[in-house]
Amino acid sequence: MTAHTAPAPPPVVVAARHAAPAWHAWRAWVVPVGSLLAFALWLWSLRGVELEETGGWGLLTALPGSWYAAFALTVLVHLWALLSRRPVSHLLVAPQVLLVAILFATTALVYDVPRYPWTYKHIGVVEYLLANGTVDRSIDIYHNFPGFFYLAAGLHRLTGIPVQDVAQWAQPTLALVAAAAVYWVLGGLTTSRRIRYGGVLLYTLGDWIGQNYFAPQALAFPVALFVLGGLLRSVPPGIEGMRFARLAERFPTAADDDLPRPSRFWRSRWGAVVMVVGFVYVVVSHPLSPMLLLAQSTVVCVLLRPARPWLPVVFLAIEEAWLLQAWPFLHSTYDLFDFGFHNVAPPTVPISDPLEDYETALWGARLLMVMVALLTVWGVLAAVAWRGRAGRMVVPLGMVAVPLALVLGQPYGNEGIFRAYLFALPWLAFVIALQLFDGKPAWTPERRLLATLAGAVMALLALPANFASELSYSVAASDVAAGEWFEEETPEGSVLLPFAFSFPVWSTADYPHHLPRAREGLEGIAAQPGFPEAATDETRLLAFTRDLCAQQPGTGPVYVAVGPSADDHVRLFGVAKLYVYRAYVHALETDPAFTPVFAEGQTRLFRCRA
Template identity: 30%
Template sequence: MSIIVSCVPRAAVRAVPRPRADIAVPVLLTGTGLLLWAVSLGRIDLARMNDHGLLPALPITWFAGVALLLGAAAAAFCQRRARPALIALATAALVVALYGTVPAVSDVPQYFWAYKHIGVTRYIEMHGSVSPDIDIYHRWPGFFAVSAAFSWLAGRGSPVEYAGWAEVFFLLVCTAAVAALGRRLLGDARLGQLAGLLFVLTNWVGQSYFAPQAFAFTLTLGIFILVVDHFTEPRENRVNRVVLRVAGALVHRRLALAPFAATDVAAGRRTPPRATVVTLVVLLQAAVVASHQLTPYMLVLGVAALTVLGMVRPWWLVVALAVVAVAYLLPNLDYVQGSFGLFSGMDPIANVRTQGPFTPDPMPGKNLNGLAGQLLCIAVWLLAALGAVRWARGPAAAPTVTAPTVTAPAVAAPAGARPLGDGRALVPVVLVLAAGGLIIGQNYGGEGILRVVLFSLPWSAILAARALAPGPGHRWRPRRALSVLPVLGVLAALFMPAFHGQAAMNILPADEVHAAEHLYDAATPGAAIVTATPDFPVKLTGGYDRFGPAEQNVPALLDHAELRRRPLGRPDVDTVEAVLDGYGPESYLVFATSQETYADIYRIAPPRALRSLEAALEDSGRFSLWYSTANTRIYRYRSAGPST
């Protein structure tokens, strides 16, 4: 052995490159963080969940893993030399850790309302078509058709097998899209990746699960990438002259609008013919329109705002997007107007309020969940405002040959009085404000403000990334991580209770899902299905349309005011029977552990009130136990007289 070693040239030994610390540190932190996260999965005890959600069930190793991943992202972000791939690696690992924990430890998808989407997908798998008379999902079936095709291609018998990981998938794709938009708007790949990271840490509203909204939102980000790449050509008009003047006065700069670097043909990029891009944009919009009722109009509103600002050309692009959306709506207009209303409210103050389940005083953990979400929104919007000011006060981009630079008129700022600032900061600002336009005429079933947060978040994250960048003349230095890491830590600390704070209600026992499947497979067709509270996976099979009542949501006993916020028992048997009689001669009434948790956390019934009511119904002799599992009891009820 010594002879062999001695034969190796000493120069060759010296030539072996040592690992670079600026690469090794982020990679090592990312790998160690992921390892700690994976180890922690086996130590998560879901039985310890309470009104504070998943956090009490998580071991210290889980938090340590997330902390290391945040450190990896900060270390990669603050290096002297830009390495966006390292930031992307840490960000992807954070998506897996923050959004993949629940599907990794749960046998079935979380969110009881997601099972209605699974049912529509299974209906298409079963029948090969849709039936517009069943519900609104069958009138906007794009996402469900794609899901059914995926199930067939993947050889999966039911979306239940993969739907739990949809949130991780959509977040990874959306994060990549936000990073791409950030790179194009900010002109810096490093800042683009930081925008994607901030998007991950602030996307607490829970709209990326197995649902049409997640699918349509992802496609919309793709459309915006195409718009920014091929249609952002600033032209002077009256609107942008006024906007530039007002914005310039606010930031004490004379602002100029110029094309983004990604759209500069002079840069030598080969671009496809405009007709090809327009066709692709229209096709993507058609997919969005066929999948979700709200998202295409939020897209139209955003592109229209940029068109009016003079940043998007040609003007007929937004008209084409609007025509596709309206053309799909018109055949369904009477249904939407009759079932939901095209405009649900013209009071913006009322529209920003979320609708809780009939209770003003949920448990402290639920209040903390809501407060953390509000603080997280405030934090990212404050960062976005700071980023917008810093961006606008920065040096204006040099003019290009693709389009003239648009500046505020000299009357707004005398020549030489103010330096020229970058008016392109107005683009994400306008898109944030456009997203807020939803609350003017819609509360969207009490979720209007949540949709505003969702649609504004990509642009807020891009502006926030600019807030964390060094100022003009300053270089990237590793020690800057000392200022960036606390910001990421605060956002992550707010994200955890905001996003995971409802896990005790969102995570369902597997036997409840199996009981629901048995109910829809074996119950008497035409019978009504009623639950004690809404927290149960209903409408999850392809035959869900055979059961009543024909409502968007399955009715729940505690939807009725006379049964809420008081002890329940034998005196309430007649009331329950009257409720069920109103749905038909035969009903199935479901009690489950998840429903008790829901009632306790929202305090819509005293502790064990549902257990007391269930015992009273069983003792009455009018309700027979039809099916049961460890966490579920389903009772069959037949009316004694004609339906009321």
């Protein structure tokens, strides 16, 4: 009997997984290694900063080449990650944090005291709270919106960090908070990390107005974005989330897979409570931000179907309740509304013979805003014509329209255009990022080139926009010491008459004793009528100063302040010849009408009326 062997089974063919070539492995390391290298370059560059070289291009002429290399590498790494075919991971946080550090922490590291002369009036409010424990609504507007100042005082109590040191590091810290808030609010429009991180990059490069220093709006703004992000997360997906069917038909939305899903938490009552708490903080911290937040949340509820469409009514009641508390001071001091197109014009500073290249450098900020506007127009047209995404433009453009409309009636004058730009910027960044960085369509060479050029040009313009005016932004420690001496050592009712408006004042708990009622800034000698005619020689300028001292209101003593802020003001704006100003300072020291009372470094205080 012959034994039969069973036939062998056919071989199983397994499709071989083609491992990525070894030379492709480097792509996974571009972001971490590139960020680490840029970080090392940036730290190294800080040793080579020469502040005495600050000139018409601001701090840019004082920075070494390694600083620019670190900045360029950071932007390139960020753009590479956004434009590569690799999935975007949260490693992109590294170049984003580094970009914020390079733009906003460089000055914190190279300056001895906080940047911006107007920072110090906020330090003074915090010091007042620490000394007195509560606010006095009759003093100034900050005491009527004290939320931010109570938080800063609490931070000091908790950590022991001096308030001035908190202010020194407020700008990079709050810039990071704002970037995180932009990422959060864009999550209410898309789940795509690529678009969200791209929007944050565009926002950071476009945010040049310097609102993120030690000030109430610096924290009120990201909290407002947090509230709007929660409200958007309570909206049902797709057409169901649109309030008007006709609007959905007129502006169709493509079936994109990055559309966000509603959040169970933000649709719940607890989510509503969190949003109300966030709105309360904004209301008690800043006069304008809650109005913008109220209007933008109303736009969301009109266009979409959030879970709690009545929230704007609650917000309005909270705003009215708080304004009633502040009404006596506001009504007697400010115009709450000021309608007119004059609000759109940017603020101006008298310039006679400015430092070489300064006027050219100022174009950086203007061109940056124009660049953002042009990219936004292109993004809208592309969404409508090329991709069938008109529906995705409705909400962000509605949010942009609110601050642009409210600026025509706000009481901040021509500073309002910058506030409108700030509140519109996150939504403008989304419109642009949706077209530049969305990875679902084919990555054509044209799209990559356009995205790279747009990012590179914005980065280039961001440098003069942020640093061109550094001679008026930087503050000397000796000027700060003089301001503190004036507030703590002179009798109540004394008047400070600085040569330049950029002199830091009101940084101590005693600042209310010398505060001109209903004013938030000092007009320096150089801003007074008749100054240009008097600034032709030191003798006439000295006589002009004597007359100003005699004309000051009240009967208290008057003190003239000169120092690095005045020297930089003269250099930057050319309001007088530098040799005339320095001869004038020497004349102050020898004229019997001016008694020297304080001297530190280049700063001098003179009493000119007993």
